[in-house]
Amino acid sequence: MTKSNTSRSTLHQTILADLERKIVSGEWPPGHKLPFEVELARSYEVSRMTVNKVMTQLTKAGLIERRKRSGTFVAKPRGQSAILEITDVEAEVRALNLPYSYKLMSSVIRKANRHDAALLEVPGTTDILEIRALHMAHGEPFCLEERLINLGTVPEAAHAPFADGPAGAWLVQRVPWSAAEHKIFAITATADIARLLEIAARVACLLIQRRTWSTAGPVTFVRFTYPGEKHAIVASFTPAAG
Amino acid sequence: MTKSNTSRSTLHQTILADLERKIVSGEWPPGHKLPFEVELARSYEVSRMTVNKVMTQLTKAGLIERRKRSGTFVAKPRGQSAILEITDVEAEVRALNLPYSYKLMSSVIRKANRHDAALLEVPGTTDILEIRALHMAHGEPFCLEERLINLGTVPEAAHAPFADGPAGAWLVQRVPWSAAEHKIFAITATADIARLLEIAARVACLLIQRRTWSTAGPVTFVRFTYPGEKHAIVASFTPAAG
DNA sequence: CAGTGGTCTAGACCACGAG
DNA sequence: TCGTGGTCTAGACCACTGG
Numbered sequence: 001m002t003k004s005n006t007s008r009s010t011l012h013q014t015i016l017a018d019l020e021r022k023i024v025s026g027e028w029p030p031g032h033k034l035p036f037e038v039e040l041a042r043s044y045e046v047s048r049m050t051v052n053k054v055m056t057q058l059t060k061a062g063l064i065e066r067r068k069r070s071g072t073f074v075a076k077p078r079g080q081s082a083i084l085e086i087t088d089v090e091a092e093v094r095a096l097n098l099p100y101s102y103k104l105m106s107s108v109i110r111k112a113n114r115h116d117a118a119l120l121e122v123p124g125t126t127d128i129l130e131i132r133a134l135h136m137a138h139g140e141p142f143c144l145e146e147r148l149i150n151l152g153t154v155p156e157a158a159h160a161p162f163a164d165g166p167a168g169a170w171l172v173q174r175v176p177w178s179a180a181e182h183k184i185f186a187i188t189a190t191a192d193i194a195r196l197l198e199i200a201a202r203v204a205c206l207l208i209q210r211r212t213w214s215t216a217g218p219v220t221f222v223r224f225t226y227p228g229e230k231h232a233i234v235a236s237f238t239p240a241a242g
Numbered sequence: 243m244t245k246s247n248t249s250r251s252t253l254h255q256t257i258l259a260d261l262e263r264k265i266v267s268g269e270w271p272p273g274h275k276l277p278f279e280v281e282l283a284r285s286y287e288v289s290r291m292t293v294n295k296v297m298t299q300l301t302k303a304g305l306i307e308r309r310k311r312s313g314t315f316v317a318k319p320r321g322q323s324a325i326l327e328i329t330d331v332e333a334e335v336r337a338l339n340l341p342y343s344y345k346l347m348s349s350v351i352r353k354a355n356r357h358d359a360a361l362l363e364v365p366g367t368t369d370i371l372e373i374r375a376l377h378m379a380h381g382e383p384f385c386l387e388e389r390l391i392n393l394g395t396v397p398e399a400a401h402a403p404f405a406d407g408p409a410g411a412w413l414v415q416r417v418p419w420s421a422a423e424h425k426i427f428a429i430t431a432t433a434d435i436a437r438l439l440e441i442a443a444r445v446a447c448l449l450i451q452r453r454t455w456s457t458a459g460p461v462t463f464v465r466f467t468y469p470g471e472k473h474a475i476v477a478s479f480t481p482a483a484g
Numbered sequence: 485c486a487g488t489g490g491t492c493t494a495g496a497c498c499a500c501g502a503g
Numbered sequence: 504t505c506g507t508g509g510t511c512t513a514g515a516c517c518a519c520t521g522g
Contacts, residue, residue: 486522488519490519492515493516495512496510497510497511498508498509498510500506500508501505502504503506
């Protein structure tokens with residue numbers, strides 16, 4: 001049997017896009033069991049190897065987890081992998097073998113002002129949730145988190161228990177992101193930041209800004225401020241990480 | 243014909259490793275023409291599809307370039323891709339549409355001291371080349387570069403024309419890296435750095451440390467210092483960039 | 485032990501682009 | 504034009520692992 005390429009892209013690209021959409025949109029929530037390779041092959045009317053190619057890519061991307069004999073499942077959205085792990089503050093602290101705690105400082109729902117609108121790329125009429133919180137390691141300030149959440153995309157965040165734990169973890173569990181962007185700066189601590197982080201004024205700080213989108217639109221804008229010099233972002237690379 | 247897995251890894255992993263070694267070691271220098279898929283398939287005694295899988299991975303990794311009808315060639319080592327581009331300072335400056343210039347400040351060959359040895363992971367007896375240079379945008383200091391080059395791995399660097407242009411570009415053209423590591427810090431500018439970068443003392447700066455290895459061993463350790471707040475590192479991600 | 489994913493094959497068609 | 508890479512297939516074997 002031969003193939004004539006009806007659409008513009010290849011078969012496995014089409015299938016990849018379709019499965020990716022189902023996962024990222026939440027139609028297949030985390031933990032959902034995917035059809036077996038043979039069944040997918042039948043339903044898409046392709047050979048099993050084409051399906052396997054797609055599944056391999058999804059696995060590499062971390063969207064699915066595969067276990068022999070039991071099948072393939074939508075991965076719990078770690079939401080971040082590799083480099084992106086730099087903003088899972090709790091994991092960072094625990095990796096240092098320090099006790100972690102979290103302190104919510106403020107949580108306000110309001111209309112987006114012009115500044116928010118620019119950061120989140122939303123219209124000014126949107127409701128947003130603004131959070132300010134402190135990540136603590138061994139009882140001492142480790143990182144300041146300032147976050148905007150787009151309630152237009154994630155309305156249920158309005159009633160989430162953000163006093164109990166980091167908003168990042170909550171979001172990542174229910175809003176699969178489809179794109180993210182990091183910006184990393186060095187800043188001089190303002191008096192405000194210095195007080196919160198319990199450091200001297202005008203000390204250098206590492207500022208990580210992260211914006212996240214789902215297919216439904218902008219999700220969150222967050223700014224992590226780390227006391228400088230004590231903290232580093234590390235990333236390792238190999239040319240062919242095959 | 244069937245296969246019995248003799249070694250521990252898979253066929254395409256074995257072939258991938260072999261080709262990668264040939265390329266990275268310089269046995270197949272940039273521009274070298276690889277055998278056709280069918281020939282590789284014959285010489286490795288595998289099917290063409292297995293070879294194709296490997297070639298696809300090498301292409302994604304940027305190690306080779308493929309052109310229909312003409313064949314497959316070892317890629318000119320851009321040496322850095324994606325995130326790693328953050329240390330191609332010249333490209334950064336030009337991307338800002340500013341005229342770029344480069345000023346070599348010092349270049350010294352000496353034995354590695356204890357400090358160098360720790361940074362480069364070399365024994366204390368190794369000869370190293372220490373370079374200090376300034377990247378300028380529109381005639382103003384843009385970034386300070388402090389670099390150690392392991393002459394044990396790259397002896398020809400001792401006579402390279404580093405007064406003419408950045409050492410990074412020179413290295414990347416002849417020493418394919420097989421691994422790299424970045425660390426990113428925020429630091430407070432010392433008086434020395436402030437003077438060189440023509441900024442006020444105690445301003446926050448973004449410090450990017452990069453270590454690079456080839457299969458022959460450690461190649462270079464480099465520290466880029468950017469005036470803070472003016473500079474940002476940006477990285478964008480999609481979960482399945484397949 | 486049986487079913488699943490992981491891998492590989494031999495062959496095929498097609499689009500592209502250098503000659 | 505026609506050789507090359509890009510893609511796909513139908514079928515096969517195997518290792519692993521959960522029932």
